[in-house]
Amino acid sequence: SEQPNNPTPPPIIPTQAPAESRDVVEGTIDPNGVYTYAFTAEAGDVYTITAQATSSYFDPRIAVYLSDTFIADNDDYGTTTGDLQTTDARIYDLLITEGGRYEVDVRGYRDSAGDFTLTVERVATDAPTGLPTERVELGSVTGGETYSLDFDAEAGDWVTISVRGLTRDFDSYVALVNADGTVLLDNDDNGSAFLGALGFYDSQITNYHITTSGTYTIEVTDVGGAGGSFGVTISTLR
Structure with a gap:
């Protein structure tokens, strides 16, 4: 007798969990x-x-x-x-x-x-997990001043910006600004008690995902208004 004409079922393609x-x-x-x-x-x-x-x-x-x-x-x-x-x-x-x-x-x-x-x-998902490249700069501000530092980034980069006070009682505020002048993310106190080189009142923007290649600006001020010196570290995962 003739076998029924059963079509071959399509292959099962596993679905991937959404990134979010x-x-x-x-x-x-x-x-x-x-x-x-x-x-x-x-x-x-x-x-x-x-x-x-x-x-x-x-x-x-x-x-x-x-x-x-x-x-x-x-x-x-x-x-x-x-x-x-x-x-x-x-x-x-x-x-x-x-x-x-x-x-x-x-x-x-x-x-x-x-x-x-x-x-x-x-x-x-699928973010890079290797060692970041680092750029370190030293800066200072007097009361009411803003320190600005430009850097280039590529789409897909994950950027961490750390500001560590080098002057006693310096309370940093850091902002990441795009080419249009928009503040993408900011931080006053990093809020961690276990960050090693950073104090509680130092500031950090952690693993910001760059979606547009271009030049970005880091702005640093002193929340207390007295001013002081500090170090800025830009860590980039690519």
Whole structure:
């Protein structure tokens, strides 16, 4: 007998997870308590992690670990963004260099208690994970002055800008500005207690993703107004 004419089924093409994914959870911390959120990430993934207080007088802190190894932390984000209060916490564009199971710990500053919203957002995949190239410049400002430094970047670059005060009590503010004069991202205090060469009141823009090739400007001022000297480091992953 004749076999039925069954067409060959089309090949199954695996779907790739979208570069952007977002998980939002609500949580509560008791005095001296900690809330832990776990997620799995691959090398080259980039995450932004945010803890926003939803109860009065709560000041959240966040820290990220891989197998009990400290990766990054933040207390107060220190950037002029309309969606956060000054005491909310955010780790911006955390670039994953080693795949594995990561944990985000949320605590209250000085063991305070309260309610919060935790947002864990994967903003990109396949980012470079090698060693960055670095450019270091020294600068100074007097009260009310703005220091400007231009640099060239290519589309696809991931740029970290760090400003470390070299004068006692220098409290830096840094802004990344494009050719049109638009502030792309800024930072006052980096808000981390574990950044090694940087102090809590030093400023840092972490892993900003360049989408348009061109010349960019770094602007540095002293929040305190007294002025001082500082070092600027531009780290570029390409």
